[in-house]
Amino acid sequence: MTETAQAGMFRPLTENPFLRLATVFIFYIFEGVPMGLFYIAIPAFMASGGSSTTEIAAVVGAFALPWTLKLVNGFIMDRYTFLPMGRRRIWIIGSQLTMALTMLIASLFNPEATQTAVLSAIAFCVSMATTFQDVSIDSLVVDIMDEDEQAKAGGIMFGAQTLGISGSAAACGYLLQHYGSAPTFLAVAAFLLAGVVFAISLRERPEERRFPWSQGQSHPRNLDIQIEAWWPLLKTSFFAMLAKSSLVIVPFLLMRSIPAAIYDIFNPVLATKYVGYSTSAYTGIASLSALATGLFGLFIGGWLVAKVGKGRILAINFSLLAILLIGVALIPEYWSNPAVLYALVWGIDLFGIMIAIAMIPLAMQVCSPSVAATQFTIYMALGNFGRPIGASIVAATSSLDPQLMFGTIGAIMIAAALSTLLLKRGEVTPEQEQATHHGVGAAPAEN
Template identity: 50%
Template structure:
């Protein structure tokens, strides 16, 4: 009986044994991350507005949906500090967060709030996105833990693309279901795929010998026992030491600049497209949705493999130089801002360069993470990338908002160009060295387990 249980704990869906399983896991969990964003930031606010909600009421729901993402930094410390090692370092958090997402959507379906029930909709938006932010940090840190170097660029493409595809699916499907069957049908159907992904997560193991569930057979893997930090002070100290390494400090401005243009364009382009090119609000939102879909597919099919083939450092230099050229063209050719072909071409081209930038940023961030504090450190890196968005919005307000849009484009092009110079001067590592350090400390060392006849 004990022998059967032991064999069961070393067989089945084990992430460290299968490259395909690792990629599929990232794909499905990142796809479901897009669901609450698409529903509570886009589809449900549009449904509220169409049924009489004013800007303040819609903004309350969108704000509560966005708030957990601003607080995501705390999640990394919690996930690094507390876990249940017999189920792996990250999986208990991933399954728990996915379960909370499903429960939040089902609770919304049962409550069936009306379009003007702002408090209820805000609470649902907050809970669903809290769940997804914990799932996001858990799956990110799992990728850092188990992804070998040759898979990390592909992983970055999956991360960027799958979430965008999930957002597109939930925006389109959510809007259609809200019209067809109301919010009950929308949220009930919206819970089905996250529930299926949750069950998929239950079937997995991070490493051999671990438990699928707390009450099943299995034990903590020696690798996880070697890297787990069991007290707050060592965790905080290790996190600080990991972030002040010179190469980590060099990575910070690269991550900050990544989303500057997004914040600036989101603030200025809706106005510019309508005033200069005569687009309607519907035209702009439809184009943005299609653009997100194109970017998501590009990241998964082209971006990840491209970065893996030519290397993250070279790919990032290429993306930065190309993006700087596109932004500079927008600054130097303001007489073409009224031409739809020019606006669409520059937007789509820059977005593709930005997706390569995103994939490279994830790859470099993974390499710089200390495995002991991977959830915390990787979350800090990603938070820095997201922080560029509000900075970009402030830049747009100070330049384009004051009547100087050309200056906005020139500053953005200059910052992207400065990052090219930085990337030419700094050499980032080609792999995560702490993985090898930890592996060599284990009795077995690196590589697959020895076969026992």
């Protein structure tokens, strides 16, 4: 055995099933930290400082924007990498390090709650780095996990991400209220640096290098499937996306995260201006909800989706979201009641995570083997388009009448629930699942 194979604490990911799932769990927690900061803690910080919904929407939109561009990240990662360190690990290390350094630099600016432009710039920069980390982990899942593990990974992804959001929202909400933005950003940077250390300790496959200057070599499987030209990558991805089963799931990906915009933008206003809660009180509610729903998704969500069926889970949870939002729209006189806030926080969290868990295996099943990582990334990018779309709806309608906001997004959820009937036509057969298998033993791509 070579020195490279002997070095380090862990066996290569392809030889350690537990470590594969643990890696997804750990990095999705790290991914959730900036999300908890900029989707929950910073909006509450701004709302308590007197910012309007339009100003909060600007910061949330700046953080959400890079997530709509993830499809570009996927193409770049599939086209360019450093194979002696594995297909994805160089990107994992680089993006995690960039996340930490961005937060470190942000702490030097020490922005106030009313400095919308500065907060927006910080949000955009850290989000851009986070999307590259997200795509690199998603691509790793598609690259090295078999079909059974991918189903487990769906629940782990959103469960761990929600745990990261929960912990970040609670800790950052407290730090922002009592110490301000600089110590908060510095604490986040220190935590994210731990992810860099963990990424360095990993290897994807045997004989690969841990550092660029270490001994080791590219794995033959990676050399076989690496596409070294843009045209084959673009052409194969284009036709894979136009497949019938692919087109069927796209609308659900677009609609799934639209209600999250209410959570991001209006809920902090509801908490601080209608109910009268402080920043830390609201982030405490949101983090507890995120923690509970994250654990639910992690331990029960995947099993429930397998038991009930992906289509039924989507229909049920889209319907429940519609009932919740339209119900809140009809009772504006009760918006000062904390029960309404709790219902929105817990409902959007729980129903949203179940929709997300059901969508993950659907998206993986229809990926073409030769461009599976890029195609899956495109699906995830499409899913994140819903958040800025929702933010635009919230910004446009809440200033006119918040009831209109709830009613509009509730109507979209009704349309999504009814559209699940189309999934029967796009159902993936066992034969198709076998043909699109893209785990450890995936067939080489045609160049």
